[in-house]
Amino acid sequence: DVKVTQSSRYLVKRTGEKVFLECVQDMDHENMFWYRQDPGLGLRLIYFSYDVKMKEKGDIPEGYSVSREKKERFSLILESASTNQTSMYLCASRIFGTGGRGYTFGSGTRLTVV
Amino acid sequence: DQQVKQNSPSLSVQEGRISILNCDYTNSMFDYFLWYKKYPAEGPTFLISISSIKDKNEDGRFTVFLNKSAKHLSLHIVPSQPGDSAVYFCAAGVQGAQKLVFGQGTRLTINP
Numbered sequence: 001d002v003k004v005t006q007s008s009r010y011l012v013k014r015t016g017e018k019v020f021l022e023c024v025q026d027m028d029h030e031n032m033f034w035y036r037q038d039p040g041l042g043l044r045l046i047y048f049s050y051d052v053k054m055k056e057k058g059d060i061p062e063g064y065s066v067s068r069e070k071k072e073r074f075s076l077i078l079e080s081a082s083t084n085q086t087s088m089y090l091c092a093s094r095i096f097g098t099g100g101r102g103y104t105f106g107s108g109t110r111l112t113v114v
Numbered sequence: 115d116q117q118v119k120q121n122s123p124s125l126s127v128q129e130g131r132i133s134i135l136n137c138d139y140t141n142s143m144f145d146y147f148l149w150y151k152k153y154p155a156e157g158p159t160f161l162i163s164i165s166s167i168k169d170k171n172e173d174g175r176f177t178v179f180l181n182k183s184a185k186h187l188s189l190h191i192v193p194s195q196p197g198d199s200a201v202y203f204c205a206a207g208v209q210g211a212q213k214l215v216f217g218q219g220t221r222l223t224i225n226p
Contacts, residue, residue, distance in 0.1 A: 004157070009155070031212045033213065035216075037219075040123065040218055041218060042118075042120070042203060042216045042217050042218035042219050043158075043203060043216035043219075044216075045213060048212070048213055050212065058213070090157055090158070092157075094212065101148075101160040101163065102148045102150075102160060102163070102205065102207070102214055103158075103160075103214065104160075105150075105157030105158050105159070106157050107155070107156050107157045108155065108156065108157050110155075
């Protein structure tokens with residue numbers, strides 16, 4: 001069964017810390033995505049990547065960066081965590097192509113910044 | 115600019131009845147649409163999709179209807195079951211583009 005694995009289910013970090021959220025997929029998918037989910041706002045795209053070392057900004061990239069050194073791994077970095085980055089973070093991947101089932105999501109990381 | 119909108123944050127339905135979740139979109143370039151279901155502390159899972167060349171797609175208890183002229187889609191669940199209680203997201207995409215645009219989600223509660 002295909003899988004997207006996020007390394008942490010829950011994280012608590014202090015304001016100003018540098019935070020790394022890791023995501024690994026075992027499906028050889030070219031495309032990987034980071035979203036955050038907030039009540040009333042749905043899923044908002046932070047960054048995505050079409051291939052190794054390739055990245056593009058999504059709708060809300062401010063305060064975040066990403067790294068994709070290997071095809072299977074896509075990391076989200078909060079350079080200096082702030083309380084407004086408290087959220088549920090969802091990683092997703094999909095094979096290059098169109099339509100179909102869209103994304104496969106990980107289970108999410110609930111990040112709390114105090 | 116919210117290109118995909120789910121205007122009902124929540125919906126409560128009696129077990130056995132029909133649940134209807136609605137979604138509107140503004141971008142006429144979207145040519146396929148999906149519904150995802152999300153339980154607490156889990157990632158969204160794919161439920162059903164529809165291409166813009168169709169106006170209906172059915173999979174068991176789930177049916178999605180697409181009205182392109184109104185830029186509206188709906189998900190029907192018949193009959194509703196307690197395990198259907200979850201947050202439902204609609205999403206839209208363009209063939210050839212890899213990213214999806216999601217709505218705000220609707221929390222469906224099925225009451226026994």
